[in-house]
Amino acid sequence: MEPYENIVIGNFLYSLGLTVGQESQGSVRPMCVNLMQQTPLDERLGDVMVANTGVTRLIEFKRKKNDSIKEETKREVLSRALGTDKHMLAISREIHWYIETSEAEGAFVSTVVPYIDFVDETVPATTIERFTSSVAKDAVSKVIDEATRASYEAYLALVSVSHGGLQGASGGLLINLSQEHGLRYVLVPDIRDLLLDHSLVREAYFERVQQQAMELKREHAVRSRQLSLKKSIDHDYEHEW
Structure with missing residues (x-):
């Protein structure tokens, strides 16, 4: 039996972390x-x-057995919104992907293509393994320039608008791993902030958290000195008696 979408997504995210x-x-x-x-x-x-600073990917997962036409409808609406804009079509094929999974004779099968092209069976496809490796390499080694990032933001805005806009809100998480601080999760109140330039995100969130940690450390040091001084005074007072 082929795995459900949430199982595939969970393993994709885990594999991406390992590969990064x-x-x-x-x-x-x-x-x-x-x-x-x-x-x-x-x-x-x-x-x-x-x-992150090197990659942006918006990904849709679907089981081949799922016969819902929801994604076909979304793709058609998006296609009309993009029209013949060659630049935005190129951006779409770079950052927006469709992953379809199925089972064949007990084996897991995956087909990964640009989202805008998933109804075209002649479009060259890759596998989820190769796709994961490609995303990880870009995340580690590439640097997105400001003009490209602006195009990414414009495309993501177009996707959301073509599907009715971003009504409602959802918080997001930033993840950072370093030898100095280990693993850190930082809450972003609105996931749309994740579309910002990541140098600004780092400044706005991680550096703020680091500053808060330093302030707590200073407060702890002051309390420790006060406690030590109190113990010293109490000890001297006992000896006087």
Whole structure:
């Protein structure tokens, strides 16, 4: 029996983390990996969004056995919104992906194509393993320039608008792993902030959290000195008696 979408998504996210770890040399960049399935953002954007300074991917997962026409309808609406804009079509094929999974003679089968092309059976496809490896390499080694990131943001905005806009909100999480601080999760109140330039995200969230940690450390040091001084005074007082 083929696995349900949430099982595939969970294993994809785990595999992506493993692959990013293997590809990284030294500290790992902050990365946004958010599962939007069954949240208010699912209908407007997709199942999963992965983003950092080197990569942005919006991914939709579907089992081949699922005969719902929901995705075909969404793709058609998006196609009309893109029209003949060659630049936005190229951006779409770079960052927006469709992963279909199935079972064949007891084996797991995956087909990965650009979302805008998933109804075209002649489009070259890759596998979820190769796709995961490609995303991880970009996340570790690439750097997205400002003009490209602006195009990504414009495309994601177009996707959401074509599907009715981002009504409602959902928080997100930033993840950072470093030798100095280990693994850290930082809450982002609105997942749309994850579309910002990640140097700004780092400044707005991780550096703020680091500053808060330093302030707590200073407060703890002051309390420790006060307690030590009190013990010293009490000890001197006892000896006087």
